[in-house]
Amino acid sequence: MKKFDICIIGSGAGGALAAYGLQKKFDSIAIFEKGDWVKRSQTPLYALSHIYRDQGFVSGMGNALIGIPTGEAIGGTTVINSGTCFETPKAVIQEWKESLDINISYEELSPYFSKLRELLSIQKVSEDRISSGNKLFREGLQKLGFQNSFPLDRAEKECVGSGRCPFVCPEAAKQSTDVSILPKFLAQGGEVISNTSITHILEEKDKVLLYGKTKEGKKIKSECRTLVIAGGTLSSPILIRKNRLGSHWRKTGNELSIHPALKVLAQLSYPLESWNGVPQALGFKHPNFPALSFEGVFTPPQLASIVLPLDGKNLDDWLQNYNRVASFGVLAKDTSRGKVRSYPGFGLWVWYFLNQKDFLALREGARFMGLTYLAAGAQKVVLPFNGIQNEFSNFDELKNFNFSPLKPSQLYAMGFHPLGTCGMGRVVDDHLKLYGSQRIFVADGSVVPSSLGVNPQITIMALALRLAEQL
Amino acid sequence: MSRPLFFWTKAVINKYTEIHVAPHHIQKVTHDAFQIVQGYPFKYYFLAQVNFFLFEFIIPLLFGHLSRFSRLSDTQALHIILTFQNTAFLPLRLLVSLVKIPVLLSLRPEVLKEAQT
Ligand SMILES: Cc1cc2nc3c(=O)[nH]c(=O)nc-3n(C[C@H](O)[C@H](O)[C@H](O)COP(=O)(O)OP(=O)(O)OC[C@H]3O[C@@H](n4cnc5c(N)ncnc54)[C@H](O)[C@@H]3O)c2cc1C
Ligand code: SF4
Numbered sequence: 001m002k003k004f005d006i007c008i009i010g011s012g013a014g015g016a017l018a019a020y021g022l023q024k025k026f027d028s029i030a031i032f033e034k035g036d037w038v039k040r041s042q043t044p045l046y047a048l049s050h051i052y053r054d055q056g057f058v059s060g061m062g063n064a065l066i067g068i069p070t071g072e073a074i075g076g077t078t079v080i081n082s083g084t085c086f087e088t089p090k091a092v093i094q095e096w097k098e099s100l101d102i103n104i105s106y107e108e109l110s111p112y113f114s115k116l117r118e119l120l121s122i123q124k125v126s127e128d129r130i131s132s133g134n135k136l137f138r139e140g141l142q143k144l145g146f147q148n149s150f151p152l153d154r155a156e157k158e159c160v161g162s163g164r165c166p167f168v169c170p171e172a173a174k175q176s177t178d179v180s181i182l183p184k185f186l187a188q189g190g191e192v193i194s195n196t197s198i199t200h201i202l203e204e205k206d207k208v209l210l211y212g213k214t215k216e217g218k219k220i221k222s223e224c225r226t227l228v229i230a231g232g233t234l235s236s237p238i239l240i241r242k243n244r245l246g247s248h249w250r251k252t253g254n255e256l257s258i259h260p261a262l263k264v265l266a267q268l269s270y271p272l273e274s275w276n277g278v279p280q281a282l283g284f285k286h287p288n289f290p291a292l293s294f295e296g297v298f299t300p301p302q303l304a305s306i307v308l309p310l311d312g313k314n315l316d317d318w319l320q321n322y323n324r325v326a327s328f329g330v331l332a333k334d335t336s337r338g339k340v341r342s343y344p345g346f347g348l349w350v351w352y353f354l355n356q357k358d359f360l361a362l363r364e365g366a367r368f369m370g371l372t373y374l375a376a377g378a379q380k381v382v383l384p385f386n387g388i389q390n391e392f393s394n395f396d397e398l399k400n401f402n403f404s405p406l407k408p409s410q411l412y413a414m415g416f417h418p419l420g421t422c423g424m425g426r427v428v429d430d431h432l433k434l435y436g437s438q439r440i441f442v443a444d445g446s447v448v449p450s451s452l453g454v455n456p457q458i459t460i461m462a463l464a465l466r467l468a469e470q471l
Numbered sequence: 472m473s474r475p476l477f478f479w480t481k482a483v484i485n486k487y488t489e490i491h492v493a494p495h496h497i498q499k500v501t502h503d504a505f506q507i508v509q510g511y512p513f514k515y516y517f518l519a520q521v522n523f524f525l526f527e528f529i530i531p532l533l534f535g536h537l538s539r540f541s542r543l544s545d546t547q548a549l550h551i552i553l554t555f556q557n558t559a560f561l562p563l564r565l566l567v568s569l570v571k572i573p574v575l576l577s578l579r580p581e582v583l584k585e586a587q588t
């Protein structure tokens with residue numbers, strides 16, 4: 001049995017940064033990671049079937065069907081994310097203080113944001129790498145009188161704009177943690193134990209015991225003085241519940257927020273090749289929809305068929321003309337909540353109920369994106385709805401269309417940012433220590449206690465660095 | 472070793488492929504789609520086989536067709552797919568997604584019927 005000062009479960013945004021920070025104080029640190037190092041020169045379909053958890057099938061079920069993708073690899077979901085970086089909004093930190101009594105200030109997190117800027121080489125997307133689909137959206141915004149779109153901050157180094165960030169960056173330009181953090185951790189003597197899933201955890205007075213198995217089925221056992229659980233929002237609560245860790249394990253898995261998101265596609269009369277350039281290059285805030293954040297997105301051609309809410313000739317038409325297609329997305333700072341459970345014989349199950357407020361905001365956000373592309377000269381747009389007209393080629397028709405019969409179950413929605421299932425103030429304290437435990441901490445998306453309204457990796461990483469400093 | 476697929480799974484995949492794909496590309500597309508189902512995580516592999524059974528033998532009856540799904544005309548088969556896709560009843564949307572996904576993931580623009588005309 002191997003013994004370590006610190007064991008960390010998961011090598012994604014939270015786990016890798018916790019490991020990196022803790023290395024300054026502790027000699028022996030091991031990260032246990034279910035997944036493997038990624039192979040870079042593979043197709044998007046390969047990434048979907050090998051890196052996405054359950055091949056991307058994981059979905060929130062309730063009154064809507066919302067895909068909730070996460071990554072299982074060294075680097076976790078950062079390997080398949082878009083690389084976009086936002087600091088935790090000041091208003092959200094204030095919200096935590098006022099409604100959840102969480103004692104963290106923006107000033108306290110600020111040095112970690114600066115550190116992350118350096119570690120991840122965070123920079124604004126340069127004009128020449130903004131994909132044509134994003135530029136077209138900006139043109140549409142300008143025609144509608146909005147001048148406030150902005151280039152997004154991204155974790156990247158020498159990005160060549162190959163357009164496939166969510167399917168493993170082929171150039172290792174995106175600064176996922178396997179590229180930016182873990183090589184440093186390994187160089188300083190840290191251990192990454194890959195292809196190894198931790199299944200059981202036992203906290204004793206002076207140590208924590210970990211039990212797991214390798215991909216080949218070999219059982220492993222390790223011992224550490226302190227454990228950091230960073231398996232992600234969908235996994236950490238299951239581990240804590242199953243092993244009844246701490247005193248609040250019954251509360252884990254609840255209060256899930258996901259940033260439900262929609263995307264609209266537009267077809268132009270001329271080639272755009274939106275797959276060239278950074279797919280998530282521009283952001284936009286609409287003054288009338290404060291809960292919505294608009295960001296560029298583009299699905300590579302090989303996977304386009306699964307994101308189009310169409311079939312028959314209409315689907316074929318979009319697929320054949322995919323070189324003339326642009327797309328943009330919107331996410332909501334959700335007030336809806338869900339929960340994560342594991343059921344015998346089935347495994348992970350995610351419940352999520354989209355409330356009317358979030359649903360209506362998203363519906364109108366999708367309409368706005370359609371209008372923006374039509375204003376920019378698109379021949380037609382397709383909205384992510386089923387069972388109701390979803391293709392429009394006329395601006396006024398879309399503007400005035402009555403979507404009131406639409407229900408949440410008719411959306412083609414995704415939730416890329418699951419958060420909150422071990423929230424601070426509910427399951428862990430302000431210092432991320434599991435209530436009722438002496439030796440177990442949580443450092444991943446699950447501790448973020450409310451919907452952020454912006455992409456979460458920097459918040460997760462900053463909280464992990466803060467934990468490392470405080471431990 | 473690849474997992475087995477029941478004949479009804481192959482039949483439904485073949486029919487849905489026929490709706491979109493030009494005849495001389497069908498074999499390649501269905502081959503890829505079979506491999507995708509075989510490679511599903513076990514619970515989805517299992518669910519998919521049950522789902523394909525329902526599609527092949529039961530669902531056409533609900534639409535008044537005394538026929539297996541794979542023997543319907545393209546128009547009849549597409550009508551069933553679209554009806555399920557357009558429903559607000561989630562379980563049906565889930566069923567139809569499981570039918571479509573392996574084929575959709577195997578499509579390339581150049582194999583589509585429209586591209587051949
Ligand atoms: C398509 C997509 C695009 C995104 N784009 C952005 C973006 O542009 N910007 C942004 O800020 N965020 C983005 N995100 C979200 C962001 O990447 C995640 O929120 C973040 O990576 C979550 O970090 P985490 O530490 O909670 O978990 P993860 O990064 O998911 O890491 C958890 C790791 O733990 C491992 N693990 C789980 N259980 C066990 C176990 N029992 N034993 C061993 N290992 C285990 C998993 O395999 C995984 O590797 C995106 C997400 C997706 C899916
Ligand atoms: S655009 Fe291409 S090179 Fe740049 S980060 Fe994304 S995948 Fe990597």
